Amino acid sequence: MKKTAFVTGANKGIGYEVVKQLAEAGWKVLLGARSAERGEAAVAELAAQGLDVELVAIDMSDLQSIEQAADTIIKNYSELALLINNAGMPGAFSRSFTDTKEEDLRNAFEVNFFGTFRLNQRLFPLIKANEGTVVNVSTDMASLDHMQNAAFTLNAFDYNSSKTANNAMTLAMAYEVRDSGAQVFAVTPGFTTTDLNGNAAGGKSKEAAAAIIMGYATDGQHHNGEFLDEKGVFAW
Numbered sequence: 001m002k003k004t005a006f007v008t009g010a011n012k013g014i015g016y017e018v019v020k021q022l023a024e025a026g027w028k029v030l031l032g033a034r035s036a037e038r039g040e041a042a043v044a045e046l047a048a049q050g051l052d053v054e055l056v057a058i059d060m061s062d063l064q065s066i067e068q069a070a071d072t073i074i075k076n077y078s079e080l081a082l083l084i085n086n087a088g089m090p091g092a093f094s095r096s097f098t099d100t101k102e103e104d105l106r107n108a109f110e111v112n113f114f115g116t117f118r119l120n121q122r123l124f125p126l127i128k129a130n131e132g133t134v135v136n137v138s139t140d141m142a143s144l145d146h147m148q149n150a151a152f153t154l155n156a157f158d159y160n161s162s163k164t165a166n167n168a169m170t171l172a173m174a175y176e177v178r179d180s181g182a183q184v185f186a187v188t189p190g191f192t193t194t195d196l197n198g199n200a201a202g203g204k205s206k207e208a209a210a211a212i213i214m215g216y217a218t219d220g221q222h223h224n225g226e227f228l229d230e231k232g233v234f235a236w
Contacts, residue, residue, distance in 0.1 A: 009087025060115030091158030131181030
């Protein structure tokens with residue numbers, strides 16, 4: 001039986017490339033997308049390449065949508081061994097703490113933290129039972145060490161803090177499976193040119209970023225409780 005993975009936020013960008021690379025490596029991949037139409041288009045494109053990909057519609061800002069997606073997976077894909085929480089939104093990508101608006105902060109947390117929390121909590125028992133892996137996709141700016149010590153960084157408090165909270169969730173989940181075969185860890189692919197940052201110039205390609213995430217997710221090593229970048233362990 002093929003191993004099964006679920007990747008959220010995957011109809012485009014890094015998520016799409018993670019799905020493609022996993023499927024090329026022989027996985028059955030559930031492609032999570034907020035828009036069923038865009039998700040179906042992405043699945044059709046990958047299926048045309050002979051890849052085993054299916055759509056699971058999921059809106060990370062909608063509790064009912066998350067519950068429906070989780071129920072579908074638990075019922076129909078009980079062999080799930082890998083969950084990659086890639087879906088995210090930038091808030092307003094504020095330029096500073098001073099410029100941050102509470103509404104934008106709440107919007108960022110709703111998807112990046114609460115939505116991911118809801119999905120993780122519903123699928124975690126299945127991952128634990130299958131001794132599988134959860135990868136929470138993070139960012140350099142979620143690292144408090146980075147924010148304190150980097151010579152230059154983006155001080156986007158709405159986005160950054162939502163991902164810092166996500167990192168705390170990663171450690172809480174990892175603590176719970178520390179004596180088992182399951183694992184939970186975070187990966188930052190680093191600055192990547194994507195829609196999330198307005199396709200800012202100078203970043204790595206989506207394919208290269210996806211390869212970092214996919215590489216750690218499938219390397220057979222035990223990374224439980226780690227925060228990883230392309231060079232290895234990254235400071236929390």
